[in-house]
Amino acid sequence: MTFRSKRDWTFIILLVIALIIIAVATLWPVVYELFFTKHPEYPAIWIMIALFLVIDGILLWVFVDIHYTFYDDYLYVKGGPFRSKIKYKDMTKVNKSSNILVGYRILSSKDALEIHYKHSLMGSIIISPDNQEQFVNVLIEKAAHINHGRA
Numbered sequence: 001m002t003f004r005s006k007r008d009w010t011f012i013i014l015l016v017i018a019l020i021i022i023a024v025a026t027l028w029p030v031v032y033e034l035f036f037t038k039h040p041e042y043p044a045i046w047i048m049i050a051l052f053l054v055i056d057g058i059l060l061w062v063f064v065d066i067h068y069t070f071y072d073d074y075l076y077v078k079g080g081p082f083r084s085k086i087k088y089k090d091m092t093k094v095n096k097s098s099n100i101l102v103g104y105r106i107l108s109s110k111d112a113l114e115i116h117y118k119h120s121l122m123g124s125i126i127i128s129p130d131n132q133e134q135f136v137n138v139l140i141e142k143a144a145h146i147n148h149g150r151a
Contacts, residue, residue, distance in 0.1 A: 005130065008111065068135070077125060098110070
């Protein structure tokens with residue numbers, strides 16, 4: 001079963017701001033070089049355009065391609081080029097999280113879940129499935145031993 005990431009306006013606005021800042025930082029030198037110098041440096045112009053396309057492409061890829069898939073033995077978390085396989089047997093706890101700025105996170109919403117697990121550099125991953133209640137139900141079904149804060 002696969003869950004898409006929930007998206008909220010906060011992350012959309014942050015993404016747009018980041019894309020604008022990157023565009024200004026990489027494309028303004030191109031405009032300046034083309035229109036305000038007598039002998040433009042074309043290799044530098046092409047490098048800046050390529051840099052803009054690569055950075056913006058990766059940001060958009062990460063934002064658009066976030067999903068969480070349940071397999072028989074593990075949860076597969078994918079966000080653009082970032083991927084994690086989290087074995088159910090290594091999971092210890094799942095809880096709601098409001099701390100979305102610190103730690104290992106593959107999400108696009110402030111409404112997030114934190115999954116704690118062993119054998120992790122950061123100790124947990126923060127995700128934002130679109131249907132949290134159903135996601136937690138499937139997770140508990142796959143990993144009944146985890147602490148989930150329900151009675």
